[in-house]
Amino acid sequence: MTLTTEFVIRSSALPFVRLAESLPSERVECVHGLCHEGNSRVFVVYLEPTDEVSEEDLSALAEVVETAPLGRASGRDVYQLTIELEDVVSEAFAPERFTATQMEPMVVTPEGWYEKKLFQNYNAFNGMRTRCEEYGIEIDLVSISQNPPEDDGSSQYGLTDRQHEALRLAISRGYYESPRQASTEELADEMDISQPSMSSLLRRGERQLLTTALGSQPRVDALSR
Known part of the structure; x- marks a missing residue:
């Protein structure tokens, strides 16, 4: 039986937290694949036009290596960013340690990363939390719920x-x-x-x-x- 979890990841090593602090909306949405590819460096970022963030502003961020504008979606500016992850982040999210599926875009706020993910079971989630804490990354659980078993067809x-x-x-x-x-x-x-x-x-x-x-x-x- 799978688990739907909502949690906040807190660490000064996380990308885009400082960016969120500088924005009027204090919010950045993005999609990434860290749980599937620990060395993933590609994030797709969604920004509110009212925050007035330019491609140059994104390129100036310390963690950003490459910036590629992708246009607009749902009224927001979309960029593909290649970033340089700090070692503690890439090690903590090593894919061989656990597997999770991102259910909704991650929301970055000044408090950290808000995630909604699907885990195979509680041990898988707890393994991720324990692993992150070993690297000084705090996981605050917001909610956790069991999903009904899949229909076997009968x-x-x-x-x-x-x-x-x-x-x-x-x-x-x-x-x-x-x-x-x-x-x-x-x-x-x-x-x-x-x-x-x-x-x-x-x-x-x-x-x-x-x-x-x-x-x-x-x-x-x-x-x-």
Whole structure:
């Protein structure tokens, strides 16, 4: 089960924090891939036009090696910046230590980096936090929540887990072949249940699949004599 986390990263070694301090909006949005590529030096930065930041201003930043304007998106100026990361940052975010997916653009404020990321589990997040703290980078957790497990494909047909298991076993053993390659008794033995229980699972599963496929509940019409 994956985790959605929101947290703030605080360190004087982080890029763009001083830039955010100098802006009227005190805010810079950017996208980066540090969790995937620890040596990544490319950031895509989004700036409010009212902050009046020029290409020359960005090039003058101590951490910026190369600046490339990309135009405008959603009313904001967009730049691709190649930067020189301090060693503590590139070491702390070494990709072999953990993996996370950036869910929204990172927001840089005078307080640090605000991130919203997806982790595989709590150990993965805690590993990142511990690793960063070893390098003097503080992680303040804002929120953390579990995401529901991914749909395995069976629930979309309304099958229970046991019905799904029984039908898959029956198909794999040739129960629906002509002639049949397996009996309900043999299938029941494999699932360690009684033969009547196996027959019931198959019957109910088949009924559910047919009902779903036909798009309506079965209707019993009165027979006229």
